[in-house]
Amino acid sequence: TTSVNDYLRQHIRTVSDWPAPGVQFRDITPLLQDPKVFRILIDAFVHRYMDPDMRPDVVAGLDARGFILGAVIAYELNVGFVPIRKKGKLPFTTVEETYELEYGSATVELHTDAVKPGDKVLLIDDLIATGGTMMAGKKLLEKLGATVMEGAAIVDLPELGGSKLLQDTGKLPLFTLVDFE
Template identity: 45%
Template sequence: MAVEDNRLNLIQSRIRDFPDFPQKGIIFRDICPILKDPAALSAVTSLFEEHVRAQFQQVDLVVGLDARGFLFGPLLAQRLGVGFVLVRKKGKLPGATVSVAYNLEYGKAEAEIQEDAVAPGQKVILIDDLLATGGTLYAACSLMNQQRAEVLGCLVVVELKELNGADKIKPHPVYSLLKY
């Protein structure tokens, strides 16, 4: 437990707060310093890997959300020995895609996945940097449901508890390294 606490302390020490960004009243939690620090990045990846291995007997794919899920997802997938799949903003993927519309705090958006990226019955873990209102993760879960994949859980580095995003994606469990 002390080792885990040390890793969490390291990760937390690398999160920078930017008040009033992108608008007044919001504190932006910047994860970029984690990416510059190999020990902090390794701590994130190790904690995610340990959680997944302890909780799930089989994982077939790690699914990363555009764009910061692309940073952590491939590292976790490599450690788990599984593939990595992208959920992108609409219009960014070639070939046949499946999409879903969703609401953001500040408007609407669409997410999509390549039609053949996930096979029915595959067990997937979703990963992103931040859980706020849950709109993006909810959309990704919806895409996985359309593909008839089994969402085992969602992983995030930071969860903003007061926005209740985890409630939106129930019954899928959320594992957050840090909660604000």
């Protein structure tokens, strides 16, 4: 539905030169702030994953904005939520995955009992840029024997190539609502 996508696009704020000069930061906080918009946003995901053929066993959310979306989507689907966190935040035993950023690297972690072998997982974040974060999340879930059925985000930045890489090389189906150049 084009109108929902356009409506959501109109509620994403672009901040120039943040966090660094030259970056056009797509800020999703206005989508969360207005209850009417927030509901339309969440319902767009819930509608897709309520379908019996698409319903996951677990929703995994990526630190930090993937927690906000993922937790609400999981609640509405009546399935559990698990957080994939930046290194050093999770208290129990974890699996970890390190990936490359534009400058340096990052490590994410997942509790070893977060998913069971064979679980069908929906992986959620707010935005796909280079795809590194979502790919690392997929690898963590697969280390525990789970299958990531789909990755979902509000925003895709297709020019950065992450969504193509995830789908072609990573074999991860994706669902996103708004593209920005």
